[in-house]
């Protein structure tokens with residue numbers, strides 16, 4: 375405050391050395407004669423205009439101009455104002471003092487003027503203006519006016535106050551005029567991350583395909599390396615989250631998400647990616663990016679399966695009825711005409727054809743009269759659906775049944791004769807029909823669904839047989 379003391383000493387000298395010009399306005403500083411509320415509102419202000427320059431378009435090498443004005447002053451005769459800035463961010467280029475108002479209509483103070491200090495310190499980042507009107511002929515200044523303008527070149531990205539470090543306002547009599555001070559602020563910092571593309575490896579795919587989703591993220595800011603998360607979605611479902619670390623200003627990073635569509639229902643999905651908001655981020659609308667639609671459909675498939683083999687009976691007689699139920703299903707996506715072949719011990723017995731819609735299953739019956747088959751040997755039955763054109767899954771096209779025994783007619787207990795024990799067995803089921811608990815298909819010799827006299831009559835001719 376050495377400057378200030380010196381200044382006011384000087385000013386007092388000037389004031390007393392002069393005849394009073396008859397300007398009593400200094401008596402009415404804003405503080406006197408007003409209620410506290412009004413005084414606060416109407417207090418003169420020393421301020422930086424514009425007060426807040428927060429604008430990323432002030433890139434390095436841009437020019438910045440601010441001015442310091444005194445607002446709503448009454449009875450101003452002398453002033454001492456110092457402005458401070460960050461010299462590593464703002465490089466002083468020039469300034470213009472707007473004193474006196476006789477020369478600068480937008481300025482302050484009247485002629486004659488004494489310039490006491492007009493000093494720029496470019497390394498410290500300060501400018502000091504000390505001016506006073508000379509007593510006698512100069513009137514006091516009332517109203518609002520600019521004291522000086524400062525011109526800078528922006529050196530880098532950053533922020534700093536434009537600080538009014540000193541401000542003393544004096545009346546003609548060397549009395550301080552109460553006032554408030556409003557610093558300015560400059561910032562060209564810009565924080566912004568963005569997603570700039572979301573690209574799938576394909577826009578149409580079959581369920582089960584694995585797609586790559588490529589996401590490009592950008593540090594659109596100027597002032598800081600950024601670390602943030604990228605989360606990607608198909609429709610509203612989460613695809614994954616990955617982290618980007620220390621992406622430099624202006625830098626771009628491409629990351630890939632793998633999308634396994636096996637468990638995804640068929641349909642169309644809009645892809646998107648979202649970058650988490652970084653501290654003080656200026657623009658957030660660009661943190662989300664949406665791509666077009668990816669359409670997933672069921673992969674076209676040819677596939678039939680033989681699912682169930684059910685023999686009508688497990689003990690059968692040569693020359694008598696026997697049949698086998700076969701359940702076959704179309705597991706593909708096309709209408710299929712399927713050839714089914716029944717084999718017994720690898721010898722083809724019978725063949726049939728069935729047409730099935732997608733997902734349709736049906737049961738067909740193979741009849742086999744057991745003509746000229748050997749007795750008392752095990753039979754392995756299998757049914758094969760002929761491989762369809764384009765069918766890959768053929769493991770399910772064949773089904774085997776093991777457990778059929780062919781015996782001499784009437785030898786129900788398969789002990790190589792037909793005797794009273796065999797007859798007794800059929801009598802246990804006599805009179806039953808399909809659906810009854812006592813019904814056993816082995817004894818339904820003519821396969822008509824009931825066990826009656828016709829079945830018994832069928833085997834009577836074989837009574838007394840003994841295998842050689």
Ligand SMILES: [Ca+2]
Pocket residue numbers: 566567568655657658659660661
């Ligand atoms: Ca952003």
Ligand SMILES: [Ca+2]
Pocket residue numbers: 677678679765767768769770771
């Ligand atoms: Ca198959």
Ligand SMILES: [Ca+2]
Pocket residue numbers: 784785786787788789790791792793795796
């Ligand atoms: Ca027997």
Ligand SMILES: [Ca+2]
Pocket residue numbers: 817818819820821822823824825826828829
């Ligand atoms: Ca019968």
